[in-house]
Amino acid sequence: MTLDIDIQNLTVRxxxxxxxxxxxxxxxxxxxxxxxxxxxxxxxxxxxxxxAFRRVTEGTVLVDGEAPFENERLxxxxxxxxxxxxxxxxxxxxxxxxxxxxxxxxxxxxxxxQRLLDLFQVPLDRGVAKLxxxxxxxxxxxxxxxxxxxxxxxxxxxxxxDAPSRYAFYDVLLEDYIENPRTIILSTHLIEEVARLFEQVxxxxxxxxxxxxxxxxxxxxxxxxxxxxxxxxxxxxxxTVLGEQRLGGTKSVTVFGEIHPDxxxxxxxxxxxxxxxxxxxxFVHLTKGDPA
Amino acid sequence: xxxxxxxxxxxASFLDLSAGFSTAVLWFFATVAVIxxxxxxxxxxxxxxxxxxxxxxxxxxxxxxxxxSMGIMITAAYLPVAVASGVTRRSFAWAGTGAVLALxxxxxxxxxxxxxxxxxxYRVIDVTPQFTTRHLFDQGYQFWIIVPEVWIVVAANVAAxxxxxxxxxxxxxxxxxxxxxxxLLPLVAVEAIMAVGWAGEALDAMNVEHLPTAAAVxxxxxxxxxxxxxxxxxxxxxxxxxxxx
Numbered sequence: 285m286t287l288d289i290d291i292q293n294l295t296v297r298x299x300x301x302x303x304x305x306x307x308x309x310x311x312x313x314x315x316x317x318x319x320x321x322x323x324x325x326x327x328x329x330x331x332x333x334x335x336a337f338r339r340v341t342e343g344t345v346l347v348d349g350e351a352p353f354e355n356e357r358l359x360x361x362x363x364x365x366x367x368x369x370x371x372x373x374x375x376x377x378x379x380x381x382x383x384x385x386x387x388x389x390x391x392x393x394x395x396x397x398q399r400l401l402d403l404f405q406v407p408l409d410r411g412v413a414k415l416x417x418x419x420x421x422x423x424x425x426x427x428x429x430x431x432x433x434x435x436x437x438x439x440x441x442x443x444x445x446d447a448p449s450r451y452a453f454y455d456v457l458l459e460d461y462i463e464n465p466r467t468i469i470l471s472t473h474l475i476e477e478v479a480r481l482f483e484q485v486x487x488x489x490x491x492x493x494x495x496x497x498x499x500x501x502x503x504x505x506x507x508x509x510x511x512x513x514x515x516x517x518x519x520x521x522x523x524t525v526l527g528e529q530r531l532g533g534t535k536s537v538t539v540f541g542e543i544h545p546d547x548x549x550x551x552x553x554x555x556x557x558x559x560x561x562x563x564x565x566x567f568v569h570l571t572k573g574d575p576a
Numbered sequence: 577x578x579x580x581x582x583x584x585x586x587x588a589s590f591l592d593l594s595a596g597f598s599t600a601v602l603w604f605f606a607t608v609a610v611i612x613x614x615x616x617x618x619x620x621x622x623x624x625x626x627x628x629x630x631x632x633x634x635x636x637x638x639x640x641x642x643x644x645s646m647g648i649m650i651t652a653a654y655l656p657v658a659v660a661s662g663v664t665r666r667s668f669a670w671a672g673t674g675a676v677l678a679l680x681x682x683x684x685x686x687x688x689x690x691x692x693x694x695x696x697x698y699r700v701i702d703v704t705p706q707f708t709t710r711h712l713f714d715q716g717y718q719f720w721i722i723v724p725e726v727w728i729v730v731a732a733n734v735a736a737x738x739x740x741x742x743x744x745x746x747x748x749x750x751x752x753x754x755x756x757x758x759x760l761l762p763l764v765a766v767e768a769i770m771a772v773g774w775a776g777e778a779l780d781a782m783n784v785e786h787l788p789t790a791a792a793v794x795x796x797x798x799x800x801x802x803x804x805x806x807x808x809x810x811x812x813x814x815x816x817x818x819x820x821x
Contacts, residue, residue: 328818337659337816354812356581360662370660370816373596373653383595387588388661433662 286313286467287348287361287435289334294343296329296491303329305491307343311469311484313434316461318482318499318563319471322571326491327471328366331437334469335364347435360390363433365424365441372412378423379408389431396460397430403456404449417444425453429460437469450474454481475564485563489571499563506540506561506569515554519547526561526569538565582667589663589671590678593654597646597679604642605686608635612690616697630705630716632687632694636773639683639726640733646679647737652745656816669811672738673804680731687726691716710776712789725772728796732766735803742807746814762803769796 289311296304304326311317321327332338333345336352336359345351352358365371371381378401386392401408404422412420421444428438442450458481461468472478485502487495495502506526509516513535523539530536538561543551551558616631650672658668691705695716698705705716713721740759743752752759767775770793771786779786787795 332816335660336664339813339815354664354666356585356664356667359659359664360585362662364660366660370656373657375599380595384592384657384661387592388585388658388663 285361285434286465287358288313288467289435290344290346290349291330291334292344292346294330294333294340294345296326296333296338296341303491304333304488307488307491307493309486309493309496311467311486313348313467314465315483316468316470316481318475318478318485319469319488320475320485320563320567320571321471321488325488325571327488328439329491330488331364331366331439331469331471334435335359335362335437337364337370360388361433362435362437363389363428363431364437364439365428366439371424371427374413376412378406378410378412378415381412381423381427382408385427385431389433391432391434393430393432396432397426400426400429400456403452404445418446418449421445422449422453429457432460432464432466435467435469437471439471440473443473450477454478457481475567476562479563482563487567487570494570500560502566503560503563505542506538506566507543507558508536508538508561509551509556509558510534510536511551511554511556515556519551519554519556524569526565538562540566540569582664582670585663585667586670586674589654589658589668590674592658592661593650593671593675594678596654597675600646601679601682604638608638608686609690616694628698628703628706630691630694630707632690632705632716633707633709635690636687636709636726639687640730640773643679643683643730644733644737647676647734647739648741648744650675650738651742651811651814655742655745655811655814659816665812665814666808669808672807672811676731676734676738676804679734680727683730684723684725684727688719688722691722692719709773710780710786711772712770712793724793725770728793728800729766729770729772732763732796732800732803735800735807736760736763738807739803739810742810742814745817746810762799765799766796769799 291307291309294304294307295302307330319327333340334347334352336354339353347358347362350358352362371384382397386394404426406415406419406422406426412423415423421442424441425438428436428441442453445453470478470481479499482499485495485497485499509520511534513530513533516535516537520537520539524541526538526540528535528537543558548558612632612635619631655668659665694705712725736759739762740752743755743759768779769787771779776786
């Protein structure tokens, strides 16, 4: 079972700041989405509204065609794990968290949870307060994945994990998603690391939708042009350059903007190699402005 | 949404709250029992309890204010966990109401048990416990009166704690601190209507007539029911706060 999301003209205002600004977005069920945005861009607020952590006051948020706020049928199928976890009461142990998840999550998989805890080396009998930051993140991930909620959202929840644990998480997420398809939204700053998982990417900036597309289509909005420095310079003249690197006589320039097939043919003739732009470069370009 | 689903979710949330509170409550019972046993022994050894003054009666304040502090934690500690676990605020509010009634019920049984044991021990030395503040009961063995008296008063304390904790969670510290007298109003109303313990003493000192028990109990229950009904609506309007980093 998967859940789709339909957001229309959503606006959220906090004192002195508009966190989400007239956002309209439709996400089909059964895909892995990357939600990208700078700090304070409104990602967490958006996810909190979808998960019914907050009320919608302007606009609409529908999940599976219904508003999720105070909708018991929906909320039990939505799992949002925020960075440091909302699932812990002071004094809880890891075992207690699993007991709670078993109690509340209809599709909870105990065996899978145990496998994840073993994988991330989180001790079952330890109090959550005594876990390292990475272990706390891993516990959040474990709850998020083993809940098997048809709509699972992980908001920066794996930032505290070390690189081997994060890569193990990416593998296990993909493997479990294939076995148990659902709608997954990953909000992250570790774009290049996670990019391979995304089927679609949503980029928001200052609460507004900047881009929403298939990952590959998005990456095709620009190109990395590699080849002899002079040819690269000639080819990219007049294009929006996102970044460039040079090694000896070879140069790599990342450009933004669609490249016409005729231009691609010219590039081939000139011995240039064109590859899709890195998602992170694109993200930086699309969201550049005042530092957050 | 089916009523069965709402019931299942409320029940699960109630069990989660109960599991969270159980250790603290057990420690509380053990601590109070030991303290009062030691006080009783101390008084007996020092001067004897020939006057018959009830020692256990003093535990009534511990069994009011400890549950009040638990009430403060209901929303602050458990609402975020419940909502993040997919429970609606409506179901959580029912669970909170259940926790208020269950916690106060346990305190009532604990108090009644204490009075019964004290009565038995005093009778061994041919003394009858005397109470220094007003109660609906006048003998320690009258558990059928002790239980409702303590239950109602403690439930009002826990409900007040829940109201105060929820207000602080929703609005932060400044507004609720200013509004604290208002937040305590339902508790003060129940205490005044029941007129037992310190409230009875205070009303006597002010020469205020007590309501007859037949009117006081239904009136106190009505205030309690209104408070809990108000909490149902209030909790449904609480957004989860942003997390601390």
